[in-house]
Amino acid sequence: MKIVNFAETNSVLNQYVAEIRDVAVQGDRMRFRRNIERIGEIMAYEMSKELTYSVKQVQTPLGIAPVSTSDNDVVIATVFRAGLPLHTGFLNVFDRAGNAFVSAYRYYKDKECRVVDVHIEYIATPDLTNKTLMLVDPMLATGESMELAWRGFLTKGIPAKLQIACVIASQQGVDHLAKLFPDDEVTLWCAAIDPDMNEHSYIVPGLGDAGDLAFGDKI
Numbered sequence: 001m002k003i004v005n006f007a008e009t010n011s012v013l014n015q016y017v018a019e020i021r022d023v024a025v026q027g028d029r030m031r032f033r034r035n036i037e038r039i040g041e042i043m044a045y046e047m048s049k050e051l052t053y054s055v056k057q058v059q060t061p062l063g064i065a066p067v068s069t070s071d072n073d074v075v076i077a078t079v080f081r082a083g084l085p086l087h088t089g090f091l092n093v094f095d096r097a098g099n100a101f102v103s104a105y106r107y108y109k110d111k112e113c114r115v116v117d118v119h120i121e122y123i124a125t126p127d128l129t130n131k132t133l134m135l136v137d138p139m140l141a142t143g144e145s146m147e148l149a150w151r152g153f154l155t156k157g158i159p160a161k162l163q164i165a166c167v168i169a170s171q172q173g174v175d176h177l178a179k180l181f182p183d184d185e186v187t188l189w190c191a192a193i194d195p196d197m198n199e200h201s202y203i204v205p206g207l208g209d210a211g212d213l214a215f216g217d218k219i
Contacts, residue, residue, distance in 0.1 A: 002184050013043075019144045029214060036089065036138055039192065043089070054071050074130050075125070079137045079145060080102070099126075123155075140169035142176060142197070143180070166191070
């Protein structure tokens, strides 16, 4: 698996990552969502460079213009609910893309809240056969929910290409996906990769719970 870590380069994306991490800023839900969306837009632009292109002839009022545009049939997939702002950012760029959604939530199997499991209930997607699937989710902690989402989407068709994008990843999550996708046909795009997770499987330093920060606390 190829890994792209945007934190290793200098761009405005780092400003948006800093703000979603900053406890003094992230309390503004609207700004938090918009920053995730902005990160998605930048990542989508960079990912667009990896698509397949061919020249088409476009009729203008004054003549014919040759334009190189993508030939890929893109589907953007995300995990409810935290993934919605990132999905919106991608859709702002790939505005003709198909859309796929899966509901996945973590729950603790022990009273100490240290043994985490992930449960999937719902999938809505177009046929994914021969599509370019962009699987986007803001947080990649253990990698298990991303793997379950991928396996769930596989029941709806086999994509021709898979691209995975997250905002904050743990090194453990990156390693998990690298084992799941050992070849170079899959690329993982990360705005930042953090070294650790705590006993509750939250990324450290991370940013907290992306779904709660975007949409409010849940019970």
